[in-house]
Amino acid sequence: MKIAKTAIAGTLESSDVQIMIAPNTEGIEIDLDSQVIEQFGKQIKKVILETLHAYQITNAKIKVVDKGALDCVIIARLKTAIHRSLGIQHQETPWEGLTK
Amino acid sequence: MFNQTDIRQLFLKNNYVRAQWQALLLQTGIEQSVTEMYQQLDKTLGLYLGDELVGTVSYQMNVIKYIAVSEKHKQSGHTLNVLMSAIIQEMSQQGIFHYFIFTKRQYQKSFEYLGFELIISTEKIAVLETGDWSIQQYLATIPQGVGEKKAAIVMNANPFTKGHFYLVEQAARTNDWVYVFVLEKEQTLFSTAERINLVQQGLKNFKNVTIVSGGEYLISPATFPTYFLRKDDELAKEQMVVDATLFKERIATELNITTRYVGEEPLSPMTSSYNKVLKMILPPEVAVDIIPRKKTEDNQVISASQVREAFLNGQLEKIKHMVPETTYNYLKSKRRAEQ
Numbered sequence: 001m002k003i004a005k006t007a008i009a010g011t012l013e014s015s016d017v018q019i020m021i022a023p024n025t026e027g028i029e030i031d032l033d034s035q036v037i038e039q040f041g042k043q044i045k046k047v048i049l050e051t052l053h054a055y056q057i058t059n060a061k062i063k064v065v066d067k068g069a070l071d072c073v074i075i076a077r078l079k080t081a082i083h084r085s086l087g088i089q090h091q092e093t094p095w096e097g098l099t100k
Numbered sequence: 101m102f103n104q105t106d107i108r109q110l111f112l113k114n115n116y117v118r119a120q121w122q123a124l125l126l127q128t129g130i131e132q133s134v135t136e137m138y139q140q141l142d143k144t145l146g147l148y149l150g151d152e153l154v155g156t157v158s159y160q161m162n163v164i165k166y167i168a169v170s171e172k173h174k175q176s177g178h179t180l181n182v183l184m185s186a187i188i189q190e191m192s193q194q195g196i197f198h199y200f201i202f203t204k205r206q207y208q209k210s211f212e213y214l215g216f217e218l219i220i221s222t223e224k225i226a227v228l229e230t231g232d233w234s235i236q237q238y239l240a241t242i243p244q245g246v247g248e249k250k251a252a253i254v255m256n257a258n259p260f261t262k263g264h265f266y267l268v269e270q271a272a273r274t275n276d277w278v279y280v281f282v283l284e285k286e287q288t289l290f291s292t293a294e295r296i297n298l299v300q301q302g303l304k305n306f307k308n309v310t311i312v313s314g315g316e317y318l319i320s321p322a323t324f325p326t327y328f329l330r331k332d333d334e335l336a337k338e339q340m341v342v343d344a345t346l347f348k349e350r351i352a353t354e355l356n357i358t359t360r361y362v363g364e365e366p367l368s369p370m371t372s373s374y375n376k377v378l379k380m381i382l383p384p385e386v387a388v389d390i391i392p393r394k395k396t397e398d399n400q401v402i403s404a405s406q407v408r409e410a411f412l413n414g415q416l417e418k419i420k421h422m423v424p425e426t427t428y429n430y431l432k433s434k435r436r437a438e439q
Contacts, residue, residue, distance in 0.1 A: 006197040006231075006232045007192070007197075008188065008189075008192045008197065010185075011181070011182075011185035012181040012184055012185045012188075012215075013181050013182060013185060018185070018188070018215070020197065020231065022197070033215045061232065063215070063231070063232070065214060065215035067181070
Protein backbone atom coordinates (compact mmCIF):
# COMPACT_ATOMS: atom_id res chain seq x y z
CA MET A 1 0.00 0.00 0.00
CA LYS A 2 1.08 3.52 -0.69
CA ILE A 3 1.69 5.95 2.14
CA ALA A 4 0.55 9.33 0.84
CA LYS A 5 -0.19 11.14 4.08
CA THR A 6 1.76 11.68 7.29
CA ALA A 7 0.26 10.24 10.45
CA ILE A 8 1.35 9.77 14.03
CA ALA A 9 0.42 7.47 16.91
CA GLY A 10 1.60 6.77 20.41
CA THR A 11 3.00 8.93 23.19
CA LEU A 12 6.34 9.85 24.70
CA GLU A 13 5.56 8.32 28.06
CA SER A 14 7.51 5.54 29.70
CA SER A 15 6.91 2.07 28.17
CA ASP A 16 5.32 3.62 25.11
CA VAL A 17 6.57 4.62 21.68
CA GLN A 18 5.69 7.47 19.34
CA ILE A 19 5.67 6.51 15.68
CA MET A 20 5.31 8.85 12.74
CA ILE A 21 4.84 7.47 9.24
CA ALA A 22 5.42 9.73 6.24
CA PRO A 23 5.64 9.37 2.47
CA ASN A 24 8.98 8.43 0.97
CA THR A 25 10.10 7.89 -2.60
CA GLU A 26 12.76 5.23 -2.20
CA GLY A 27 12.20 2.35 0.15
CA ILE A 28 11.81 2.20 3.90
CA GLU A 29 13.74 4.63 6.02
CA ILE A 30 13.69 4.14 9.78
CA ASP A 31 14.89 6.85 12.11
CA LEU A 32 15.05 5.23 15.54
CA ASP A 33 15.59 7.13 18.74
CA SER A 34 15.74 4.92 21.81
CA GLN A 35 17.44 4.71 25.19
CA VAL A 36 17.88 0.99 24.64
CA ILE A 37 19.09 1.14 21.07
CA GLU A 38 22.21 -0.89 21.92
CA GLN A 39 20.24 -3.81 23.34
CA PHE A 40 17.00 -3.70 21.34
CA GLY A 41 17.57 -1.50 18.29
CA LYS A 42 17.74 -4.47 15.94
CA GLN A 43 14.64 -6.10 17.41
CA ILE A 44 12.61 -2.86 17.19
CA LYS A 45 13.56 -2.41 13.54
CA LYS A 46 12.73 -6.04 12.79
CA VAL A 47 9.24 -5.70 14.31
CA ILE A 48 8.63 -2.51 12.32
CA LEU A 49 9.78 -4.02 9.03
CA GLU A 50 7.62 -7.10 9.55
CA THR A 51 4.53 -5.01 10.25
CA LEU A 52 5.16 -2.83 7.20
CA HIS A 53 5.64 -5.98 5.16
CA ALA A 54 2.26 -7.33 6.30
CA TYR A 55 0.66 -4.19 4.87
CA GLN A 56 2.81 -4.41 1.73
CA ILE A 57 4.21 -0.98 2.38
CA THR A 58 7.44 -0.57 0.46
CA ASN A 59 8.02 3.18 0.59
CA ALA A 60 7.79 5.09 3.86
CA LYS A 61 9.70 7.18 6.31
CA ILE A 62 9.26 5.97 9.86
CA LYS A 63 10.29 8.12 12.79
CA VAL A 64 10.33 6.21 16.05
CA VAL A 65 10.83 7.74 19.48
CA ASP A 66 10.95 4.74 21.78
CA LYS A 67 10.53 4.97 25.53
CA GLY A 68 11.02 1.29 26.22
CA ALA A 69 7.93 -0.14 24.52
CA LEU A 70 7.36 -3.89 24.24
CA ASP A 71 7.02 -5.43 20.78
CA CYS A 72 3.23 -5.69 21.01
CA VAL A 73 3.04 -1.97 21.82
CA ILE A 74 5.31 -1.10 18.91
CA ILE A 75 3.14 -3.15 16.54
CA ALA A 76 -0.08 -1.59 17.87
CA ARG A 77 1.24 1.96 17.57
CA LEU A 78 2.61 1.38 14.09
CA LYS A 79 -0.66 -0.20 12.92
CA THR A 80 -2.59 2.78 14.26
CA ALA A 81 -0.25 5.18 12.47
CA ILE A 82 -0.65 3.21 9.24
CA HIS A 83 -4.44 3.16 9.58
CA ARG A 84 -4.55 6.90 10.23
CA SER A 85 -2.37 7.51 7.23
CA LEU A 86 -4.47 5.31 4.96
CA GLY A 87 -7.73 6.54 6.44
CA ILE A 88 -8.89 3.03 7.38
CA GLN A 89 -11.89 3.23 9.67
CA HIS A 90 -12.02 1.21 12.86
CA GLN A 91 -14.79 -1.10 11.64
CA GLU A 92 -12.86 -2.05 8.54
CA THR A 93 -9.66 -2.77 10.41
CA PRO A 94 -8.63 -6.34 9.63
CA TRP A 95 -7.23 -6.93 13.12
CA GLU A 96 -7.53 -10.69 12.93
CA GLY A 97 -5.93 -11.02 9.55
CA LEU A 98 -2.86 -9.08 10.51
CA THR A 99 -1.30 -10.94 13.36
CA LYS A 100 2.21 -9.96 12.38
CA MET B 101 1.11 10.09 38.33
CA PHE B 102 -0.98 11.61 35.60
CA ASN B 103 -2.59 10.28 32.51
CA GLN B 104 -4.12 11.98 29.51
CA THR B 105 -7.49 12.42 31.17
CA ASP B 106 -6.05 15.03 33.49
CA ILE B 107 -5.42 17.21 30.49
CA ARG B 108 -7.93 19.89 29.59
CA GLN B 109 -8.01 22.65 27.10
CA LEU B 110 -7.48 26.06 28.72
CA PHE B 111 -9.69 28.89 27.57
CA LEU B 112 -7.50 31.88 28.24
CA LYS B 113 -10.22 34.42 27.53
CA ASN B 114 -11.49 33.50 30.97
CA ASN B 115 -9.72 35.82 33.42
CA TYR B 116 -9.55 33.26 36.21
CA VAL B 117 -8.03 30.58 33.97
CA ARG B 118 -5.62 33.08 32.47
CA ALA B 119 -4.42 34.25 35.89
CA GLN B 120 -3.71 30.63 36.89
CA TRP B 121 -1.88 30.06 33.64
CA GLN B 122 0.21 33.21 33.93
CA ALA B 123 1.16 32.39 37.51
CA LEU B 124 2.45 28.99 36.40
CA LEU B 125 4.39 30.47 33.51
CA LEU B 126 5.96 33.04 35.80
CA GLN B 127 7.42 30.21 37.90
CA THR B 128 9.28 29.07 34.80
CA GLY B 129 10.45 32.60 34.11
CA ILE B 130 8.05 33.48 31.29
CA GLU B 131 7.04 37.07 31.94
CA GLN B 132 3.51 38.31 31.92
CA SER B 133 4.28 40.84 29.18
CA VAL B 134 5.02 37.96 26.83
CA THR B 135 1.88 36.06 27.79
CA GLU B 136 -0.28 39.06 26.87
CA MET B 137 0.07 37.66 23.35
CA TYR B 138 -2.13 34.72 24.32
CA GLN B 139 -4.76 35.57 21.70
CA GLN B 140 -2.40 34.45 18.95
CA LEU B 141 -2.11 30.94 20.34
CA ASP B 142 -4.03 28.26 18.49
CA LYS B 143 -4.54 26.05 21.50
CA THR B 144 -3.46 25.79 25.13
CA LEU B 145 -3.59 22.66 27.23
CA GLY B 146 -3.44 22.46 31.01
CA LEU B 147 -2.55 19.52 33.20
CA TYR B 148 -4.54 19.47 36.41
CA LEU B 149 -4.02 17.71 39.69
CA GLY B 150 -7.34 18.24 41.41
CA ASP B 151 -7.98 21.96 41.04
CA GLU B 152 -4.35 22.84 40.74
CA LEU B 153 -2.84 23.66 37.36
CA VAL B 154 0.54 21.91 37.38
CA GLY B 155 1.58 22.00 33.75
CA THR B 156 0.81 23.78 30.52
CA VAL B 157 1.76 23.83 26.87
CA SER B 158 0.48 25.74 23.82
CA TYR B 159 0.95 25.84 20.12
CA GLN B 160 0.80 28.53 17.49
CA MET B 161 0.98 27.36 13.89
CA ASN B 162 3.65 24.68 14.05
CA VAL B 163 5.52 26.06 17.03
CA ILE B 164 5.13 24.52 20.46
CA LYS B 165 5.50 27.21 23.08
CA TYR B 166 4.83 28.36 26.64
CA ILE B 167 5.75 25.07 28.22
CA ALA B 168 5.76 25.13 31.99
CA VAL B 169 5.66 22.53 34.74
CA SER B 170 5.30 23.46 38.40
CA GLU B 171 8.46 22.80 40.42
CA LYS B 172 6.82 20.20 42.66
CA HIS B 173 5.72 18.04 39.76
CA LYS B 174 8.74 17.85 37.56
CA GLN B 175 9.14 14.14 38.38
CA SER B 176 12.18 13.49 36.24
CA GLY B 177 10.53 14.69 33.07
CA HIS B 178 7.42 12.56 33.22
CA THR B 179 5.06 15.53 33.31
CA LEU B 180 6.83 17.12 30.37
CA ASN B 181 6.45 13.91 28.35
CA VAL B 182 2.72 13.82 29.07
CA LEU B 183 2.30 17.43 27.97
CA MET B 184 4.37 17.00 24.84
CA SER B 185 2.52 13.84 23.81
CA ALA B 186 -0.80 15.62 24.23
CA ILE B 187 0.14 18.72 22.24
CA ILE B 188 1.66 16.66 19.42
CA GLN B 189 -1.56 14.70 19.21
CA GLU B 190 -3.61 17.92 19.09
CA MET B 191 -1.42 19.31 16.33
CA SER B 192 -1.48 16.12 14.29
CA GLN B 193 -5.27 16.26 14.34
CA GLN B 194 -4.95 19.63 12.62
CA GLY B 195 -2.66 18.06 10.02
CA ILE B 196 0.51 19.56 11.50
CA PHE B 197 3.39 17.08 11.43
CA HIS B 198 6.43 19.31 11.60
CA TYR B 199 7.03 20.82 15.00
CA PHE B 200 9.33 23.57 16.20
CA ILE B 201 10.36 24.38 19.74
CA PHE B 202 12.07 27.51 21.00
CA THR B 203 13.38 26.97 24.47
CA LYS B 204 15.98 28.12 26.92
CA ARG B 205 19.30 26.43 26.42
CA GLN B 206 19.16 24.55 29.68
CA TYR B 207 16.10 22.64 28.45
CA GLN B 208 17.63 21.58 25.13
CA LYS B 209 18.48 18.09 26.45
CA SER B 210 14.94 17.44 27.69
CA PHE B 211 13.60 17.93 24.19
CA GLU B 212 16.35 16.01 22.46
CA TYR B 213 15.33 13.15 24.70
CA LEU B 214 11.86 13.38 23.10
CA GLY B 215 13.22 12.98 19.58
CA PHE B 216 13.71 16.67 18.79
CA GLU B 217 16.80 17.71 16.86
CA LEU B 218 18.72 20.90 17.46
CA ILE B 219 18.77 23.38 14.58
CA ILE B 220 20.81 26.09 16.27
CA SER B 221 21.37 27.59 19.66
CA THR B 222 22.20 31.15 20.60
CA GLU B 223 23.40 32.44 23.94
CA LYS B 224 19.86 32.29 25.31
CA ILE B 225 17.71 30.16 23.04
CA ALA B 226 17.79 26.72 21.48
CA VAL B 227 15.67 25.98 18.40
CA LEU B 228 14.70 22.38 17.81
CA GLU B 229 12.45 20.54 15.39
CA THR B 230 11.00 17.13 14.74
CA GLY B 231 8.48 15.49 12.46
CA ASP B 232 8.17 14.80 8.76
CA TRP B 233 10.27 17.75 7.59
CA SER B 234 13.69 19.08 8.59
CA ILE B 235 16.28 21.66 7.68
CA GLN B 236 18.36 18.96 5.96
CA GLN B 237 15.41 18.11 3.73
CA TYR B 238 14.86 21.81 3.01
CA LEU B 239 18.51 22.32 2.08
CA ALA B 240 18.42 19.26 -0.18
CA THR B 241 15.71 20.97 -2.29
CA ILE B 242 17.99 23.91 -3.13
CA PRO B 243 19.98 23.47 -6.35
CA GLN B 244 23.70 24.07 -5.80
CA GLY B 245 25.08 27.09 -7.64
CA VAL B 246 28.38 27.01 -9.51
CA GLY B 247 31.54 29.00 -8.86
CA GLU B 248 33.62 30.10 -5.93
CA LYS B 249 32.04 33.27 -4.70
CA LYS B 250 28.43 32.90 -3.63
CA ALA B 251 26.07 35.46 -2.20
CA ALA B 252 22.57 35.50 -0.78
CA ILE B 253 19.72 37.99 -0.62
CA VAL B 254 16.63 37.46 1.46
CA MET B 255 13.61 39.42 0.34
CA ASN B 256 9.93 39.69 0.98
CA ALA B 257 9.40 41.16 -2.49
CA ASN B 258 5.89 42.28 -1.67
CA PRO B 259 5.84 42.98 -4.59
CA PHE B 260 9.10 42.84 -6.59
CA THR B 261 10.39 46.35 -7.39
CA LYS B 262 13.31 47.94 -9.20
CA GLY B 263 14.91 48.25 -5.77
CA HIS B 264 15.01 44.46 -5.43
CA PHE B 265 16.25 44.18 -8.99
CA TYR B 266 19.06 46.63 -8.28
CA LEU B 267 20.15 44.67 -5.19
CA VAL B 268 20.34 41.41 -7.17
CA GLU B 269 22.13 43.18 -10.02
CA GLN B 270 24.84 44.43 -7.64
CA ALA B 271 25.30 40.98 -6.12
CA ALA B 272 25.27 39.15 -9.47
CA ARG B 273 27.96 41.45 -10.84
CA THR B 274 30.51 40.76 -8.12
CA ASN B 275 29.68 37.13 -7.33
CA ASP B 276 29.73 33.86 -9.26
CA TRP B 277 26.35 32.86 -7.93
CA VAL B 278 23.45 34.52 -6.11
CA TYR B 279 20.73 32.81 -4.10
CA VAL B 280 17.57 34.86 -3.81
CA PHE B 281 15.42 33.65 -0.92
CA VAL B 282 11.82 34.82 -1.01
CA LEU B 283 9.96 34.79 2.30
CA GLU B 284 7.29 32.17 2.60
CA LYS B 285 4.34 33.92 4.14
CA GLU B 286 0.87 34.47 2.84
CA GLN B 287 0.21 38.20 3.02
CA THR B 288 -2.91 40.20 2.43
CA LEU B 289 -2.24 41.45 -1.09
CA PHE B 290 0.15 38.97 -2.66
CA SER B 291 0.49 35.26 -1.98
CA THR B 292 3.87 33.54 -1.73
CA ALA B 293 3.35 31.99 -5.17
CA GLU B 294 2.56 35.39 -6.71
CA ARG B 295 5.60 37.02 -5.13
CA ILE B 296 7.97 34.23 -6.19
CA ASN B 297 6.52 34.33 -9.67
CA LEU B 298 7.18 38.07 -9.98
CA VAL B 299 10.75 37.63 -8.72
CA GLN B 300 11.31 34.88 -11.30
CA GLN B 301 9.92 37.00 -14.13
CA GLY B 302 11.90 40.03 -13.05
CA LEU B 303 15.20 38.13 -12.81
CA LYS B 304 14.84 35.76 -15.75
CA ASN B 305 17.75 37.30 -17.67
CA PHE B 306 20.31 36.53 -14.97
CA LYS B 307 22.18 33.30 -15.63
CA ASN B 308 23.78 33.04 -12.19
CA VAL B 309 20.77 33.48 -9.92
CA THR B 310 18.76 30.81 -8.12
CA ILE B 311 15.39 31.78 -6.68
CA VAL B 312 14.29 29.74 -3.69
CA SER B 313 11.49 29.91 -1.18
CA GLY B 314 12.75 30.79 2.29
CA GLY B 315 10.68 27.91 3.63
CA GLU B 316 10.32 27.76 7.37
CA TYR B 317 13.90 28.71 8.03
CA LEU B 318 14.39 32.23 6.73
CA ILE B 319 12.37 35.02 8.37
CA SER B 320 9.37 32.70 8.49
CA PRO B 321 6.16 33.33 10.44
CA ALA B 322 7.19 30.38 12.61
CA THR B 323 10.74 31.39 13.47
CA PHE B 324 10.47 35.16 13.30
CA PRO B 325 6.82 36.19 13.87
CA THR B 326 7.65 39.70 15.12
CA TYR B 327 9.05 40.55 11.68
CA PHE B 328 5.54 40.56 10.31
CA LEU B 329 4.23 42.55 13.26
CA ARG B 330 6.85 45.22 12.52
CA LYS B 331 7.88 45.29 16.16
CA ASP B 332 11.23 46.44 17.40
CA ASP B 333 11.46 45.31 21.03
CA GLU B 334 13.49 42.84 23.09
CA LEU B 335 11.54 39.82 21.84
CA ALA B 336 12.08 40.92 18.26
CA LYS B 337 15.82 41.29 18.93
CA GLU B 338 16.02 37.72 20.21
CA GLN B 339 14.22 36.44 17.13
CA MET B 340 16.56 38.42 14.91
CA VAL B 341 19.56 36.81 16.58
CA VAL B 342 17.98 33.37 16.07
CA ASP B 343 17.26 34.10 12.42
CA ALA B 344 20.78 35.44 11.75
CA THR B 345 22.44 32.52 13.55
CA LEU B 346 20.33 29.99 11.66
CA PHE B 347 21.26 31.63 8.36
CA LYS B 348 24.95 31.66 9.22
CA GLU B 349 25.34 28.23 10.79
CA ARG B 350 22.96 26.12 8.73
CA ILE B 351 22.25 27.79 5.41
CA ALA B 352 25.39 29.79 4.52
CA THR B 353 27.73 26.95 5.55
CA GLU B 354 25.77 24.37 3.56
CA LEU B 355 25.55 26.48 0.39
CA ASN B 356 29.01 28.09 0.79
CA ILE B 357 27.58 31.58 0.89
CA THR B 358 30.20 34.17 1.75
CA THR B 359 28.28 37.43 1.41
CA ARG B 360 24.79 38.49 2.33
CA TYR B 361 23.42 41.57 0.61
CA VAL B 362 20.80 43.73 2.26
CA GLY B 363 19.16 46.96 1.26
CA GLU B 364 19.87 50.01 3.36
CA GLU B 365 16.84 50.80 5.48
CA PRO B 366 16.08 54.44 6.09
CA LEU B 367 12.32 54.01 6.50
CA SER B 368 11.66 51.12 8.87
CA PRO B 369 13.33 51.03 12.32
CA MET B 370 12.63 47.30 12.64
CA THR B 371 14.42 46.36 9.41
CA SER B 372 17.23 48.70 10.29
CA SER B 373 17.78 46.89 13.63
CA TYR B 374 17.63 43.61 11.75
CA ASN B 375 20.44 44.80 9.48
CA LYS B 376 22.45 45.73 12.57
CA VAL B 377 21.94 42.26 14.06
CA LEU B 378 23.10 40.68 10.79
CA LYS B 379 26.25 42.82 10.91
CA MET B 380 26.87 41.70 14.45
CA ILE B 381 26.34 37.95 13.93
CA LEU B 382 27.34 37.00 10.38
CA PRO B 383 30.96 38.24 10.04
CA PRO B 384 33.68 37.14 9.70
CA GLU B 385 32.44 33.93 7.97
CA VAL B 386 29.75 35.76 6.02
CA ALA B 387 30.25 39.38 5.02
CA VAL B 388 27.28 41.72 5.17
CA ASP B 389 27.04 44.21 2.36
CA ILE B 390 24.51 46.98 2.92
CA ILE B 391 23.61 48.53 -0.42
CA PRO B 392 22.21 52.09 -0.44
CA ARG B 393 18.64 52.27 -1.60
CA LYS B 394 17.98 52.65 -5.26
CA LYS B 395 16.33 55.97 -6.03
CA THR B 396 14.16 56.92 -8.95
CA GLU B 397 15.23 59.61 -11.41
CA ASP B 398 13.44 62.28 -9.41
CA ASN B 399 15.30 61.15 -6.29
CA GLN B 400 12.49 59.23 -4.63
CA VAL B 401 13.29 56.16 -2.53
CA ILE B 402 11.76 53.02 -4.04
CA SER B 403 9.71 51.04 -1.58
CA ALA B 404 7.34 48.15 -1.94
CA SER B 405 4.93 49.65 0.57
CA GLN B 406 4.38 52.64 -1.74
CA VAL B 407 3.72 50.21 -4.56
CA ARG B 408 1.13 48.39 -2.47
CA GLU B 409 -0.53 51.64 -1.54
CA ALA B 410 -0.75 52.77 -5.15
CA PHE B 411 -2.12 49.38 -6.10
CA LEU B 412 -4.86 49.63 -3.47
CA ASN B 413 -5.76 53.17 -4.51
CA GLY B 414 -5.80 52.28 -8.18
CA GLN B 415 -3.01 54.78 -8.97
CA LEU B 416 -0.59 52.43 -10.63
CA GLU B 417 0.66 55.13 -13.00
CA LYS B 418 2.28 56.80 -10.01
CA ILE B 419 4.62 53.88 -9.31
CA LYS B 420 5.22 52.71 -12.86
CA HIS B 421 8.82 53.93 -12.67
CA MET B 422 9.44 51.98 -9.43
CA VAL B 423 8.74 48.47 -10.69
CA PRO B 424 10.00 46.34 -13.58
CA GLU B 425 7.68 46.01 -16.54
CA THR B 426 6.82 42.43 -15.56
CA THR B 427 5.57 43.51 -12.14
CA TYR B 428 3.72 46.48 -13.59
CA ASN B 429 1.86 44.36 -16.11
CA TYR B 430 0.95 41.84 -13.47
CA LEU B 431 -0.35 44.52 -11.10
CA LYS B 432 -2.41 46.03 -13.90
CA SER B 433 -4.06 42.76 -14.82
CA LYS B 434 -4.61 41.81 -11.16
CA ARG B 435 -6.23 45.17 -10.54
CA ARG B 436 -8.49 44.65 -13.53
CA ALA B 437 -9.40 41.13 -12.44
CA GLU B 438 -10.41 42.36 -9.00
CA GLN B 439 -12.70 45.08 -10.24
